[in-house]
Structure formats: C-alpha cells, structure tokens
Amino acid sequence: MPFPALALMMFFTAQGSLSSFEALSRQAEAARNSKDLVRALDLYRQALRLKPDWEDGLWSAGSIAYDLDRYSECSPIFHQMAEVKPASAPAWTMAGLCDYRLRHYEAALDSFAHVAQLKFDEPPELARSARLHYALLLAKTGRFEEAITSLTELTRVDRKSPETIVAAGIAGLRKPWLPAEVPEGSRELVYKLGDAMASGMEMDYKEADRKFSEVAAQFPAEPNVHFRFGAFLNMQDSDRGIQEIKKALELDPHHVLAMVSLAAIYLKREDPASALAYAERAVGEAPKDFSTHLELGRALLAKEEPAKAAAELETAARLAPQNPDARYSLGTAYLRMGRKADAARELGEFKRLTATK
16 A cells, blocks of 8 residues: 555655764764864754754764853753753763853853762763862852862862862852952962862861961961861861861851851750850841751750750751751651651651752
C-alpha cells in the first residue's frame, strides 16, 4: 500500500534535515579544527537549530562563544545544555561563568549552587573555578560564612592561591565586594587577612597563628580581624579565641556574629548563663536572623526552660526552614515538654534535611 502524500513529504523532509545537520556538524568541526572560530560558531548554531538537544554541539558552541568573549551568546547556550542534561556540572559551571562575566550575579549564583548540589563532579580545573566563583558570589550577596566554607573546601582540595586568598579576605571582612571592587586603601588588609585565613584552611596552624597575630597588630581597630582570629583560635585554644572575639565585640558592639559565636562557645563550655546573656543580646540586635534565635533557644534548653526554648526555636525554624540544627533543637525542646508528636515531626525533618546534604 503506497505512502500517503503527507507521510512521504514528512519522511523526505526529515531525511533532508538529517542530511543538512550532518553536513553542518562536519563543517563546524572542520572550521573549529582550523581555528576559524567565528565561522565554526555560526555553523554550530545552524546545526543546533536542526537538533537543539545535540550535547556535543551545545558544548562546542558555548565554549567557542566563551573563548571569543561573546558572553551574551554563550550564556543561553550553556543554559540550554543544562536543561538538556541537568546532571551536567560542567554545563552549569560554564553557564555560571558566562553570567558572571555579564554581571548577572543572581543567575550565576544559581548556576553555581546547582554545581554544588552536584558535588562539583567535573574536571578539576572547572571544579576549582566553580568553587572560587561560588564563594565570590556568596560573599557578594552577604553570605559570608557560606563563602568561607566553600573556600575552605576549595583550599583543602586544591591548596591556596592568590585568588582564594583575596576571596577569603573579602569574606573575612564581611564586605559585599568582588575582587575588582576592593578599595585601594583596603587591599593590603584584604590580602593579609585572607592569607592568614588560607593558612588556617590548609591546617597550617602555626603559620596561621603567626599571620593572624601580625595582621591583628597591624590593624588593631578592625573588628573582623579579631573575630576571624578568634574563630581560628577557638579550634586550638578556646580561652584565646574568646579574648579575640570579645575584642571584636568591644570594637563593634553591634557585631551579631561575635555574640552568636560567644553564645555557642559558652554552651560548649557548659556555661549556659554566659551563653544566655550573649544570645539575648544577639536577638535584640538581629531579631530576623535565625541564628540568634537558634542560639537563644539552645541556651534556654541548657537552662532547663524548654517552653521558652521552643518559642525561640520555632522562630528559628520559621526563618530558616531548611536548617537541620533548628529542627533538631526544636524537636529536643518538644520532647522535654512531652509533645511527642511534634518532636517526632521535627526530628523527622532533621533526618530528611541531613540525608540530602
């Protein structure tokens, strides 16, 4: 039985498209191999119009556009590849790098967050770039402690570099800067603080102690230098760590992170009265910061006041519903109040959240 006319037309159209795609893909590869990148990019784009989910073509076209500094072209290409292959860390990394160059920082941060969820599962050089830019954008958006965590992971994997040192210094000073935005008068401070922090990240504790001591002596009026020194010392010598963090608080009486840190340290030292005093002060300074309510709730738990603790921890969980620590502490408070069903719910959420990390 003969093909209907429409079916025949569709068949030959499909064959023609396939033939055109194959011809274009061969021409694109040949142009790329001969270093005619502008022509290669145009040919890859023509081929992709015929086959939009062509992974090799998307990668080649995006990479060529990036190498040509045509970031407004490479960004949509790599985002398209990430849609085609959402588990591809390299695609998300390149999308983020293109958007970073375009100063589309929110889009770039979102892409690097995807790479983090994928555990930076990509070639080492791409993973290094993704971790570094992720940290830079976390600092740029005010998420300084997350930036420091990312830089610590990078330094443990790849050791420190001038780029990670500068990024650490910016995050340590808690400034929403990118490296090019650091004021000239702050560059020495940024680098010296970052260098001390990077030595600590490398677990070279003797060298880090020396460098922190030097930068604290050179910049004695900078509260965040003392805070970062104290945070480092707390891992080795809690008494010295407390002294430095208190210096930060003396220099900046509104330093919320110093208050929260002191509350946590005193809880660990089983001094709930001191912890309570700093946590209450922190909540007064930053009532919309979940960490202040978390530490106050923990201090109240340590003081055997579970009902008051639950109220603070409920606020912490509402402000940061994806934070497992808030859920665990709230579940503990409910258990002590005899609210078993509520405790089971919160502890279940804690398990769910920690299982995805």
